[in-house]
Amino acid sequence: MTDHGVASFERPAMPEAVVEARGLGKTYVMHTPWTDRLLRRAGPGRIDAVQDVSFAIARGRTLALVGESGCGKSTLARLMVGLETPTAGSAWVDRQDVQATLAGPAEAARALRRRMQMIFQDPYASLNPRWHVGDIVAEPLLEQGLIPPAQAPARVAALLASVGLKGVDVRRFPHQFSGGQRQRISIARAIATSPEFLVCDEPTSALDVSVQAQVLNLLVDLQRERALACLFISHNLVVVRYVADDVGVMYLGRILELAPKAELFAAPRHPYTRMLLAAVPDLRSRVRERAPVLGEVPDPLAPPPGCAFHPRCPHANERCRVERPALLPSGAVQVACHAVEENRL
């Protein structure tokens, strides 16, 4: 892995990475009204949704990416499975460049699609309301030609059973299910093709806590059972704690801190990570008042110079306002912060 210039955050004994992001970036060009172009000589606006993101996920491991809305985490998830085209860098699944493979021969593209699947946030929008649940779950199997149609009902029943749904549910429509059950259907569909790489984009943020617990436990069980490499996207640090092995914290398109879960929660390094942790409401500790958090995420059309977090950072100095910190390794952790680097923190 290191021969690609990607810093490794895994222990040496780890099996080889299944999934890698190498300097991944996505820039969207915004439309500028012609009056502005004419009168103000305004160029097209650019949003750097994802910038220079690198990571690796080994078989059987889960990397969680957290951040506030607009930090680029969902764009990154879509880049990893080829739903978006990167404007820089590349995504790799099992030594195959995702973008190049999907654009290449149909047979290879189809084979790669079988190996990576995604679960979306909104179980109301991600299931076709006019299809029976049985057809929704069978579709990837038949589309991939993995089983003859005659065997589909048996396989679908087994898949539904593995996510805790009943065999009779195949003849029902998505609207007859609650949010949590719909997310189970999405999970059954995602694991139907026995993928090696699973991307979960906020799979529980539309669910109630008691249902969230059911779905998270199910995801963790399936991920362990099938030794999936999993990319888990969430805005909620506490949820991440129950599913992840490693955690990356994103802010305005970049990873600011990437660390093994235990390290991140025990000793968060980046001021933004600390802020996010301090902002988590907690039931059980009555001593910890939520730390007041200053400001909001800046406009991505005009990100601050230097470190993008400096306007909200209590430790920012002149260097932070001018020079963007690089993601530097320190032990098992990678942090992009001048204050950490200079031992001011």
Next chain:
Amino acid sequence: MSGPLLEVRDLCVEFPTRHGTLRALDGVSFDIAPGEILGVVGESGAGKSLTGAAIIGLLEPPGRVCGGQILLEGRRIDDLPGEAMRRIRGKQIGAVFQDPLTALNPLYTIGRQLTETLRTHLPLGAAQARERAIDLLRQAGLPAPEARLAQYPHEFSGGQRQRVVIALALAAEPKLVIADEPTTALDVAVQAQIIRLLRGVTQAHGASVMLITHDMGVIAETCDRVAVMYAGRIVEIGPVREVIEHPAHPYTAGLMASVPSLDDAAGGRLAQIEGALPRLDEIPSGCAFHPRCPKASPRCSDERPELALVRRTRAACWWPIVEGPAS
């Protein structure tokens, strides 16, 4: 002042449908003292938002109050004609909803919306109303309020919009603010700011708050008391610390255990309640929670329990948890 500010007695709400009448709220009773913050929690569909909507008289037809009373300062408000209720809304009861974008009119400036509300309810001149609008925005923590009066809702971020909505809700100095999921649409970091603001501003104005949310964390750090709802009924109500740390109802206990926490051992599993909230047309007999309850007995499916004192909270359960968890 003596006596509660708001009393809700045996409130029932039903929805007539083609397949029969569905009872969405069934005998909900609670009160809110002056200056008190009462949290209302429960899963989606438990009836929390409906309770709030019934109190401010904004039930969506065909939903209707089919029983019980709602009293504000001892006067019934559930049977008022539309015009009288409209005057109470805004003046005596303010509302903050989940989505700040739909609560604001996108075609009017923030200043116009604030001054209009102020002048509808208070005898103020244009200049006075403007002064007061600026003051309200400042209290809501918006920087440069004078400049922002001329701006439209789309020029504000999500967190700032919710600040404007809170300013709007408090404009006419209401005695009660009903906040329905005020932080759900916001990022965690901004949530903390809005909760702090809501608590601070309502305290400063001496207003009571009914805070409806599914987020136990928000309840824990904001409320004095909390009511837990399940399938259209309150199953437990009591002081917030007591309910969180020593829940008496098995449903409350399950709900608390399923909340992810930063404190317990890493890598553990989340506790989960098996099954799902029943649909309104399939509410089980007796205690509605009995099919999912680990302590259920035959009595639970036959007889419906009413709220009764268990230590310091009141729970509707035949077999309440009497022992506190080993702390």
